[in-house]
Amino acid sequence: MEYLHWLGVDTIWLSPVFVSPFRDAGYNISDYQRIAPRYGTDEDLADLVESARRHGIRILLDPVAGHTSDVHPWFRQALDNPGDDRYIWADRPAPGFVASPGLDLDTSCAISSTASPPSTDVLPRCLVG
Numbered sequence: 733m734e735y736l737h738w739l740g741v742d743t744i745w746l747s748p749v750f751v752s753p754f755r756d757a758g759y760n761i762s763d764y765q766r767i768a769p770r771y772g773t774d775e776d777l778a779d780l781v782e783s784a785r786r787h788g789i790r791i792l793l794d795p796v797a798g799h800t801s802d803v804h805p806w807f808r809q810a811l812d813n814p815g816d817d818r819y820i821w822a823d824r825p826a827p828g829f830v831a832s833p834g835l836d837l838d839t840s841c842a843i844s845s846t847a848s849p850p851s852t853d854v855l856p857r858c859l860v861g
Contacts, residue, residue, distance in 0.1 A: 737787040744784060745792040749777070753801050762801035 736744070749771045751763035758768065767777050781791045800807050810816040 733783050733787045733789065736789060741789055743790045743792055746794060748794050748796050750795070753803060756799070759796050759799045760801040761796060761799060762803045764795060
């Protein structure tokens with residue numbers, strides 16, 4: 733931390749560090765209130781924030797609020813409630829859709845505004861959030 737302070741760093745922006753199945757480099761968050769074990773513990777984060785504060789450095793967490801995992805409670809609830817408008821369901825890929833590198837997405841999960849939520853038997857293959 734001393735070295736970062738000496739360099740003039742005043743903010744450290746952390747990529748998503750929250751609990752995630754890590755099917756999308758951690759951006760598919762399943763719990764916004766806990767740190768993923770691969771990054772340490774909640775206490776480790778608190779220690780990092782305190783250490784940075786003592787050196788005049790802020791820690792910026794990236795909550796990627798526009799993304800959730802298919803195991804997040806919001807997503808699971810939306811599957812059972814057609815009136816829940818937090819997600820847009822599709823039965824085919826949107827024009828120009830490109831999957832993240834390394835992902836094997838089922839094309840029945842792409843975005844559109846007219847389809848119903850995918851059935852639960854599709855979810856293991858389907859990354860929507």
